Amino acid sequence: MTDYGAARDAVAAGATVVQLRLKGVPTSEVIERGAGFSALPAMFVVNDDVEAAVALAAAAVHLGDDDPGWERAVAAGLLVGVSASTPHAARVAERRGAAYVGCGPVWSTPSKPDAGAAIGIDGLRSVCGAVSLPVIAIGGIESRNAAACITAGAAGVAVLRASREAGDVRAEVDRALAQMAASSGSRR
Numbered sequence: 408m409t410d411y412g413a414a415r416d417a418v419a420a421g422a423t424v425v426q427l428r429l430k431g432v433p434t435s436e437v438i439e440r441g442a443g444f445s446a447l448p449a450m451f452v453v454n455d456d457v458e459a460a461v462a463l464a465a466a467a468v469h470l471g472d473d474d475p476g477w478e479r480a481v482a483a484g485l486l487v488g489v490s491a492s493t494p495h496a497a498r499v500a501e502r503r504g505a506a507y508v509g510c511g512p513v514w515s516t517p518s519k520p521d522a523g524a525a526i527g528i529d530g531l532r533s534v535c536g537a538v539s540l541p542v543i544a545i546g547g548i549e550s551r552n553a554a555a556c557i558t559a560g561a562a563g564v565a566v567l568r569a570s571r572e573a574g575d576v577r578a579e580v581d582r583a584l585a586q587m588a589a590s591s592g593s594r595r
Contacts, residue, residue: 411443418449424563426469428454438462452488460485467506477503490545492526494537501538509565510534512546513556522546528559535560 414425427441437459444451445464452467453460457476460468460483467486470477480487486506491497497508512522513531525546526534535542541562548556548564556564 410440414444414447414449418447422449424450424452424565426452426454426565427459427463427465430455434459434462441465457483457485469509488543491534492523492530494533497534497538497540497542501540505540507541507543507562508534508538509545510542510561511544513544514547514552516546528555531556531561532559 409427409429414422414427417425425444425447427437427444429437429440432440434456437453437456441453441459441463450467451463451465452469453463453465454469455471455474457468457470457480459465460480465485467488468476468480469488469490470480471490477487481504487504488507488509489500489503489505490509490511491500492511497510500508510526510531512525513528515525516522531542531544542560543563543565544553544556544559544561545565548566553564553566
């Protein structure tokens with residue numbers, strides 16, 4: 408999300424987590440544009456900027472491999488999430504104390520052309536099986552493929568276009584969870 412209106416619309420459509428993602432802008436602008444996010448009835452995550460996350464009273468900060476501030480984030484009581492596209496990277500994040508792993512891109516995504524090669528549903532399944540942390544599927548997620556991510560072991564899905572599609576994705580995830588619950592209940 409890059410603005411409060413989109414975040415508010417996403418939450419209204421069923422999103423339970425919103426991430427403020429503003430690449431290459433100063434902390435002061437992240438803070439200015441993030442005003443109000445923490446009042447939304449959803450977990451609030453700031454991407455890459457620990458100082459902004461602290462100032463905005465976010466629940467978490469999502470850090471990349473090159474982003475500084477892990478220790479500062481933990482000292483401030485923030486959860487730390489990281490990105491991982493391989494089981495090895497996910498295990499390293501878990502050992503370091505990450506609260507969750509954003510895994511992908513599962514499919515190619517127009518919103519992040521430099522994201523690297525898509526790992527596919529099998530890659531997602533491998534990462535999910537490698538760690539005990541919640542794994543959030545990212546990259547190319549939409550209503551038609553969200554359920555496959557949950558079935559592969561993801562705890563949730565991230566959608567950039569959430570303000571337009573979050574309700575549909577939420578319906579697909581809810582359907583997948585119901586199918587999984589029914590399936591595990593029939594094995595008892």
